[in-house]
Amino acid sequence: MTPDLLEFDQLAIHLGGREILSPTSFSVARGEFVCIIGPSGCGKTTLLRAAAGFVTPSAGAARRHGVPISGPSREVAFVFQDYGRALLPWRTVQGNIALALEAAHIPADQQPARIAKVLATVGLSAHAAKFPAQLSGGMQQRVQIARCLAQEPELLMMDEPFGALDAMTRESLQDELSSLVRTTGLTVLFVTHDLEEAIYLSDRVIALRANPTANKPSLAAMVEVRIERPRDQLLTKEHPEFLRLRRELYGFLGHH
Structure with missing residues (x-):
């Protein structure tokens, strides 16, 4: 089994007296590409910044190689x-x-x-x-x-890096990034609002919900993407499994 590179252990973050992220736990394996999706204000970027050492958790911990993250590291790059x-x-x-x-x-x-x-x-x-x-x-x-x-770096954090680009440029960079990750073996944690981008790029999609409560914590869904690589902008997006995942995750986002 591939050892985990990154671990979130009941990580919670409060800012300005508001709970941005309720206790959240999941891990990221070495070489894995994980996308984080969710409505605006659900804590996607805050979670990313905590993993990069830019934000201090209010409770719980984020660990890299089993060691609590206490600040930025040259082993982690942020786009x-x-x-x-x-x-x-x-x-x-x-x-x-x-x-x-x-x-x-x-x-x-x-x-x-x-x-x-x-x-x-x-x-x-x-x-x-x-x-x-x-x-x-x-x-x-x-x-x-x-x-x-x-x-x-061994870990690449990306906060909606292609969100401001036109559709054709975005797709081109998605393919370049996928190829780069396969070549280098980088581990990637990638935040996006684009549901198709999340499915197309990732090995796993983490869905967060806004305004968490005790009955509805921040971590709402964790979905494996079992679609062969390399992927194709046209053929992959017509794949039955891609369409199934899109419906499943769209239902979640539409509900929220």
């Missing part, structure tokens, strides 16, 4: 939705990627090779000297992903 604000406009593409290496104190003479490697991985080798304003939204998001890859 934000707002790629425009995540990049420094006065730095080139390679300069933005270098930020991760500078923070890790990688010697300057070792940085060019690592930057070239991740640029090739995300298909931006020809754009290394450009500034963010010279890139499309999809390319800017690729830069943010490349910067995360440069730090060579």
